[in-house]
Amino acid sequence: MIHAANSLLEHRLPPPDPTIDEVCVIVACARRDGGPLRVQALADEARLSVRTLQRLFHEYVGISPKWVIRRYRLQEVAQRLTTGHNVKLADLAAELGYFDQAHLARDFTRLFGCSPSNYRRTQIN
Numbered sequence: 001m002i003h004a005a006n007s008l009l010e011h012r013l014p015p016p017d018p019t020i021d022e023v024c025v026i027v028a029c030a031r032r033d034g035g036p037l038r039v040q041a042l043a044d045e046a047r048l049s050v051r052t053l054q055r056l057f058h059e060y061v062g063i064s065p066k067w068v069i070r071r072y073r074l075q076e077v078a079q080r081l082t083t084g085h086n087v088k089l090a091d092l093a094a095e096l097g098y099f100d101q102a103h104l105a106r107d108f109t110r111l112f113g114c115s116p117s118n119y120r121r122t123q124i125n
Helices: 002-010 018-031 039-046 050-061 065-083 089-095 101-112 116-124
Strands: none
Touching (some): 018 050, 039 050, 050 065, 065 101, 065 116, 089 101, 101 116
16 A cells, blocks of 8 residues: 555656755755855855855745754854863853853853753752
8 A cells, every 4th residue: 555655656756956955955055064154254154155055044944044054053153061061161162163152151051941050050960
């Protein structure tokens, strides 16, 4: 039955969309260590205008490139807080493109539900 259903539906599938592969490559760029910290940098790397990048993300990812970059940066913060006992939040904020430590703390708390300092304490103990 499954084979019959697959045979019936397979020819009705739309052709592969090459843009999906392009978007996956761009998301991988945002995800990599040392990846772009700003939408403009990601657009430059993808050789697209910021507006074109925003449109691609809206259509294919469902969220903005800024949101994706921010989430990867915050995941990096959480990972470093877990593994680095002496990580200074102000230094980490500057390294990851935040305006200041308070900006980092607000974003982190919004995503993880606790401050970076509290998160570090719960991970180390």
